[in-house]
Amino acid sequence: MKFWRKPLDLDKIKISCGEIHIFKDRCKGCAFCVEYCPKDVLEMSEEFNIKGYHPPYVKNPDDCLECHLCEMLCPEFAIFVTLKENEKPANVTAEKGRK
Amino acid sequence: MKAKETKTKEIQSVPSKKGEIHPMENLLRMDRMPHIWCPSCGIGLAVTAFASALEKANIDPDKISIVSGIGCTGRVAGYVKLDSFHTTHGRPIAFGTGIRVANPKIKVVVFSGDGDLIAIGGNHFIHAARRNIDMLVVCVNNFIYAMTGGQVAPTTPLAAYATTSPYGCVEPPFNIPYIADSSGAVYVARWTTLHIRRLINSLAEALQKKGFSVVEVISPCGMYYSRINKLGDGLDMMKFYHDNVEIRHGEDTKNLDIGFQTKIICGKFVDRERPSYMERYNQWLSGVKGGSRDEG
Numbered sequence: 001m002k003f004w005r006k007p008l009d010l011d012k013i014k015i016s017c018g019e020i021h022i023f024k025d026r027c028k029g030c031a032f033c034v035e036y037c038p039k040d041v042l043e044m045s046e047e048f049n050i051k052g053y054h055p056p057y058v059k060n061p062d063d064c065l066e067c068h069l070c071e072m073l074c075p076e077f078a079i080f081v082t083l084k085e086n087e088k089p090a091n092v093t094a095e096k097g098r099k
Numbered sequence: 100m101k102a103k104e105t106k107t108k109e110i111q112s113v114p115s116k117k118g119e120i121h122p123m124e125n126l127l128r129m130d131r132m133p134h135i136w137c138p139s140c141g142i143g144l145a146v147t148a149f150a151s152a153l154e155k156a157n158i159d160p161d162k163i164s165i166v167s168g169i170g171c172t173g174r175v176a177g178y179v180k181l182d183s184f185h186t187t188h189g190r191p192i193a194f195g196t197g198i199r200v201a202n203p204k205i206k207v208v209v210f211s212g213d214g215d216l217i218a219i220g221g222n223h224f225i226h227a228a229r230r231n232i233d234m235l236v237v238c239v240n241n242f243i244y245a246m247t248g249g250q251v252a253p254t255t256p257l258a259a260y261a262t263t264s265p266y267g268c269v270e271p272p273f274n275i276p277y278i279a280d281s282s283g284a285v286y287v288a289r290w291t292t293l294h295i296r297r298l299i300n301s302l303a304e305a306l307q308k309k310g311f312s313v314v315e316v317i318s319p320c321g322m323y324y325s326r327i328n329k330l331g332d333g334l335d336m337m338k339f340y341h342d343n344v345e346i347r348h349g350e351d352t353k354n355l356d357i358g359f360q361t362k363i364i365c366g367k368f369v370d371r372e373r374p375s376y377m378e379r380y381n382q383w384l385s386g387v388k389g390g391s392r393d394e395g
Contacts (some may be wrong), residue, residue, distance in 0.1 A: 021119050028138035030321075031334055053138065071122070072151065072295045075143025076133060080121050 017084040018066030020058050026078035029053035033070035033079055039063040042070065126150040126160065128180050135174060139333025141292035141318030142172050145239050146179070148295055148316075149210070152302035163206045164198055166191040168215035171246045172239040175210045189219025192227045195234050203377055206306065207234040213254045214244045217273050221253075228282035228311045230376045235305050236313045238275060241320035242357075249323035256359040260327045272357065279313040280352040280369050286312035287352065287369035291340040292319065294365060301367060310375045317363060330360070 007013070020041065027049055034042045034056050043059040056079075058064075064081065071080045121129060127150060136142050153160070160181050167176035169188040176183035182205075186194045195207040209216070216224050216238050227234070242259065244250040249262040251270065258267040276287045286308045290298040298316065305312040319325060319336030330336060340363065348366040355364050374382075 023119070023121075023132075026133045028133070030139035030332075032139070032337065035334055035337070051133070069295075072147055072299075073144065074147070075136065075140060077121055077123060077127060077129065077143065077147065078133075080119075 016066045017062075018064035018068075018081040019084050020061070020064055020070070021080050021082065022055060022057070023076075023078040024055040025050045026076045027053055027055035028076055029055065030075060031056070032073045032075065036073050037070055038067065039065060123147070123150045126153060126180055128178055131178055134178055136171060137320075137322040139319060139321035139336075140171070141241070141316070141320075141333065142175070142239055144292040144295060145172075145210075145237065145298075145316045145318060146175055148292075148298045149208075149237060149302055150179075151299045152306060155299060156303040156306045158206065158306060162204060163208060164195075166195040166198065166207060166209050166211075168211040168220065169246075170212040170215045170244070171241070172210060172212035173215060173246075189215055189221075190223065191215065192220055192223040192232075192234070192236065196223075196227060196232050199232055199234055200377070203233075208306075209234055209236045211236075211238065212245075213238060213240040213242070213275070214252045217275060217278070218253045225278060225282040228279055228284045228313075231283055231285065231310050231373050233309055233375045233377060234311060235302075235308075236279075236311070237302070237316060238313060239316045239318050240275065241318045241324060243320055243324040245320050245323045249327055254357075256357055256361075259324070259359045261324075262327065274352070274356050275313070275315045276355050276368050277352040279311075283311070283373065284313050284369065285310035285371050285373050286314075286367075288313075288367040289315040289317065289355065289363075289365050291317040291344055291363065291365060293337050293340040294344070294346075297346075297365075304367075308370075310373055317357075317365075328359075 034044055041060050041064045042056040044054050045057040049055050066081050066083055068081050163181055165176050165179050165181055165183040167173040167185050168191040176185040191209045191211050195209045199207045240254055242254050243261055244252050251261045251263045251268050253273045255261055255268045256272055276289055279287045286305050288301045301314055305314050319333040321333035325331055325336055344363050344365050346366050347364050350364055350368055352368050357363055
């Protein structure tokens with residue numbers, strides 16, 4: 001994220017980091033999770049699952065912020081997010097800038 | 100609360116495939132997944148929202164009962180790990196009334212579709228609202244009879260195509276919040292499946308409410324409604340909701356008609372207090388006979 005000025009407590013802020021789990025064989029390829037992920041973490045894959053649909057895969061695993069929106073928007077209960085143990089400090093993302 | 104914790108632990112100790120456990124494993128029957136709903140159907144989202152609302156409202160899963168009718172949404176009763184009841188066509192509210200009156204400690208949730216609740220079960224719907232039976236009705240509205248092949252439902256918008264209306268539907272549709280409001284429901288809200296966080300909050304609020312609460316969930320139907328009307332798949336319907344939904348809390352329910360591909364008004368429209376059926380019953384009985392049944 002870009003800031004107009006550097007927040008005074010920037011070094012204290014920790015951004016939570018999520019890990020995405022996908023049940024590939026439950027997926028029916030509706031692409032709701034890919035469309036509505038705010039950080040574009042997911043992408044539809046070329047491979048087929050057991051039913052012949054294309055499940056999503058995790059393209060940018062480091063960008064996930066554990067917002068759980070993909071979990072809530074999955075009609076097949078096929079995706080969920082857990083909190084990773086190691087949180088990254090906020091200034092790492094501040095340097096990267098907004099996409 | 101103690102019983103709930105031990106139950107959750109027991110279930111979590113049984114890992115699913117690859118050792119991964121979905122957070123809703125304690126409320127949904129994951130052994131029956133994948134479910135029968137079509138790709139990009141919105142009913143799964145309504146179930147997700149309901150399960151999250153149960154956790155949010157902190158309701159004991161042993162004190163809740165799900166009743167479903169027939170249709171796509173009628174399948175919900177088979178996928179929840181709660182006391183559930185899959186009833187005859189259009190009668191979930193009648194069965195739910197029976198459960199509520201026989202055991203007032205149980206919270207009844209009727210989870211069914213628009214064709215089941217408003218068409219075949221229309222009379223049960225308005226009379227349960229009139230009596231103010233203490234239950235939550237989740238009405239998943241996909242504008243069509245989807246399970247039987249896309250026939251015209253009482254909520255199909257004017258001019259929309261369906262299997263039984265090849266030249267466009269000529270019947271004016273029902274306005275579900277208006278029926279519920281005018282019949283006497285105490286809580287009426289409408290959300291689409293895209294507004295999932297608002298839907299979760301609304302369902303959690305309605306679960307705490309005493310009296311007849313109705314939450315209409317507008318859901319995409321990628322296989323019938325969208326395909327026959329050439330509107331794309333479920334994702335295109337979600338994008339349509341994103342662009343065309345207007346949130347107006349407290350709007351007069353007269354203005355909530357849904358036309359074909361017109362603006363949809365969502366929000367919480369009615370939130371009022373009325374004595375429920377069991378309260379009136381107990382009050383009347385204590386006046387007449389000097390005794391009452393269990394508080395409900």
